[in-house]
Amino acid sequence: MADHDTAPGTAKELGAFLERRREQIAQRWADAALFRTVFTVSRDEAVEACKAVLDALADVSRSGRLEDVEAPGFGTVRDQLGRMAAARARAGFTPVQIAGEVAGLREPVTALLRAEFQDDADDERVTACTQALAVLTSTLRLVIMETTVSAGEELIARQRQQLLEVATPVIKLWDGVVAVPLIGTLDSARSQVVMESLLEAIVDQRAAYAILDITGVPTVDSLVAQHLMKTVAAARLMGAECIVSGIRPAIAQTIVQLGIDLGSIITRAGLADALAYALTQQGIVVSARPVTEAGPR
Amino acid sequence: MHAPITSTTRLPIGSDADLAWVRQQVRQAAADLGFNLVQQTKLVTAASELARNALVHGGGGHMEMTVLAEGAHRGLRLSFVDAGPGIRDVELAMTDGYTTGGGLGMGLSGAKRLVKEFTLDTRPGQGTTVTIVDWVSGLPAPRTGAP
Numbered sequence: 001m002a003d004h005d006t007a008p009g010t011a012k013e014l015g016a017f018l019e020r021r022r023e024q025i026a027q028r029w030a031d032a033a034l035f036r037t038v039f040t041v042s043r044d045e046a047v048e049a050c051k052a053v054l055d056a057l058a059d060v061s062r063s064g065r066l067e068d069v070e071a072p073g074f075g076t077v078r079d080q081l082g083r084m085a086a087a088r089a090r091a092g093f094t095p096v097q098i099a100g101e102v103a104g105l106r107e108p109v110t111a112l113l114r115a116e117f118q119d120d121a122d123d124e125r126v127t128a129c130t131q132a133l134a135v136l137t138s139t140l141r142l143v144i145m146e147t148t149v150s151a152g153e154e155l156i157a158r159q160r161q162q163l164l165e166v167a168t169p170v171i172k173l174w175d176g177v178v179a180v181p182l183i184g185t186l187d188s189a190r191s192q193v194v195m196e197s198l199l200e201a202i203v204d205q206r207a208a209y210a211i212l213d214i215t216g217v218p219t220v221d222s223l224v225a226q227h228l229m230k231t232v233a234a235a236r237l238m239g240a241e242c243i244v245s246g247i248r249p250a251i252a253q254t255i256v257q258l259g260i261d262l263g264s265i266i267t268r269a270g271l272a273d274a275l276a277y278a279l280t281q282q283g284i285v286v287s288a289r290p291v292t293e294a295g296p297r
Numbered sequence: 298m299h300a301p302i303t304s305t306t307r308l309p310i311g312s313d314a315d316l317a318w319v320r321q322q323v324r325q326a327a328a329d330l331g332f333n334l335v336q337q338t339k340l341v342t343a344a345s346e347l348a349r350n351a352l353v354h355g356g357g358g359h360m361e362m363t364v365l366a367e368g369a370h371r372g373l374r375l376s377f378v379d380a381g382p383g384i385r386d387v388e389l390a391m392t393d394g395y396t397t398g399g400g401l402g403m404g405l406s407g408a409k410r411l412v413k414e415f416t417l418d419t420r421p422g423q424g425t426t427v428t429i430v431d432w433v434s435g436l437p438a439p440r441t442g443a444p
Contacts, residue, residue, distance in 0.1 A: 187313050187316075187317075188313075189313075218320070218324070219320055219338070219345055221349070221404075222346060222400060222401045222404050222407060225401065226401050250334045253335055253338070253339070254338045257410045258346075258403055258407035258408075258410065258411060259393055259403045259406065
C-alpha cells in the first residue's frame with residue numbers, strides 16, 4: 001500500500017519507542033481481555049506475554065518491515081498469538097471480534113506516544129509515528145488471523161481423517177454374516193476405506209455373507225454405484241457373497257432411469273431382509289419359540 | 298420464456314467437497330420449492346453427475362442455480378459451466394457406457410434421462426455448459442402468451 005509507506009527512520013523510531021516504553025505498555029495491555037483471559041495463572045504471566053509480543057513488534061519495526069506478515073520478528077510469538085486467538089475463539093468470539101480486540105491494543109500505545117511527544121513541536125513526527133503504529137497493528141492483526149485460519153484448516157483436515165475411520169464400522173450380525181452401514185457421501189476415499197475394512201472383516205470373521213447397507217447414503221449416482229460394484233466384486237473374490245440393502249424407492253427409480261445395471265448384485269430393500277436372505281442361504285431358521293414351551297405367562 | 302423470480306445462486310465446482318455442497322444446496326432448493334422425494338432424488342443425482350463431469354473432464358467450473366416461475370408452476374434451472382477442453386463428439390459422449398474418465402459412462406446420458414429439459418453447449422477448447430431444468434409438477438408448464 002503506497003500511501004502507507006513508512007520512512008525507515010520513522011519505523012526505527014517506533015521500534016525504539018516500543019522498547020523504551022516496554023514496561024508501561026505491557027502493564028496496560030495485561031488488563032486487555034485478549035491477554036487477561038488467556039494468561040490466567042497470574043498477572044505477571046500476562047505481563048510477560050505482552051512483553052514477548054512487544055519485543056516482536058519492536059523487532060519488526062527495527063527491521064522496517066511494518067507491513068510484512070512474514071517478517072522474522074513475528075516468528076518468535078507466532079505460537080503464542082495462535083494460542084491466544086484459539087483461546088478467544090473457544091470462549092465464543094468470532095474472528096472479527098478477535099481482530100477487533102487486537103486493534104484495541106493500539107489505543108494505549110498511541111496515548112503513550114502522544115504523551116511522550118507532547119512537548120515536541122514537530123507534529124509531523126508524531127503523526128508519522130502513530131501512522132506507523134497503525135500499520136504495525138494491522139499487520140499484527142493479519143498475523144493473528146493467519147494463525148487462526150491455518151489452525152482451523154489443520155483441524156478440518158484432522159477431523160476429515162477421523163471421519164473416514166469412524167464412519168465405517170463393520171458389524172458382525174451373525175456367525176458368518178458381517179454388515180457395513182454406510183452413512184453420508186460415498187466418495188473415492190471413503191469407499192476405499194469401506195472396502196478395506198469390509199475385506200478385513202470378511203477374513204477375520206470368516207464371513208460368507210457381507211451386507212452393504214446404503215440407507216444412510218443420500219445420493220446414489222453412477223460413481224457411488226461403481227464404488228458399490230467394485231466392493232461387491234472384491235468381496236466375491238474373497239469368497240463372500242455381498243448383499244446391498246437399504247435401497248429406498250426414490251433411489252431405486254433414480255438408479256433405473258440413470259441406466260445403471262445392478263442386476264449382478266443381490267439387493268434387498270432393508271437390512272432385515274438382507275439378513276434373512278443370508279440366514280436362509282446358510283440353512284439357518286430363526287423362529288419364534290413355540291407358545292407351549294414358553295411356560296406360563 | 299421462463300422468468301427467473303429470484304437471483305441466481307452460483308456455487309464453485311473445484312473439489313470433491315464442492316460436489317457434496319452442490320448436492321446439498323440443490324436438494325435444499327428442490328425441497329423448498331416443493332419437489333417430491335423422487336424428483337428431488339433424480340435432480341440431485343443428475344446434478345451430482347454433471348458437477349462431477351465439470352470437475353473431472355472440465356477441470357472445474359461452477360454451477361448456477363436459478364428458481365423459475367411460469368404462472369403457478371415452479372421450477373429449478375441448473376447450469377454447469379466449465380472452461381475445459383470441450384466435448385469433441387457429443388453424440389458419442391451421450392452414448393450409454395462411453396467413458397473417457399474410467400467411470401461407468403452413464404453420467405451424461407443418465408442425467409438427461411433424469412430431468413425434463415437438457416441442453417448441452419460445447420465448444421472445443423472453450424468449455425462446456427450443460428443446463429437442466431425440472432418443474433415441480435413433473436410436467437413443463439403450458440406455453441402461455443400466444444394470442
